[in-house]
Amino acid sequence: MARDSSVxxxxxxxxxxxxxxAASNEARTTLSDFVRRTVLExxxxxxxxxxxxxxxxxxxARFEQWxxxxxxxxxxxxxxxxxPPSWE
Numbered sequence: 001m002a003r004d005s006s007v008x009x010x011x012x013x014x015x016x017x018x019x020x021x022a023a024s025n026e027a028r029t030t031l032s033d034f035v036r037r038t039v040l041e042x043x044x045x046x047x048x049x050x051x052x053x054x055x056x057x058x059x060x061a062r063f064e065q066w067x068x069x070x071x072x073x074x075x076x077x078x079x080x081x082x083x084p085p086s087w088e
Contacts, residue, residue: 010035 012020024034055063 008039 020035021031024031027034
């Protein structure tokens with residue numbers, strides 16, 4: 001567990017709590033660990049699904065330089081592309 005932690009309090013109805021407890025039991029983990037893990041997964045997905053990325057004006061020129069660079073050749077990926085897919 002992280003050394004630096006804080007408490008997050010959430011209100012649930014008794015039926016919601018029963019459902020979350022049942023899910024944590026199914027996952028064979030504590031209620032706290034289950035809630036932390038599932039909340040973090042949901043938060044990561046919410047952040048990753050953002051459609052708009054804001055680049056501050058002071059960083060725009062540096063971003064354009066980076067975006068204009070040629071793509072890197074990654075040998076492991078080139079090798080992977082020569083093999084048939086595992087599902088075939």
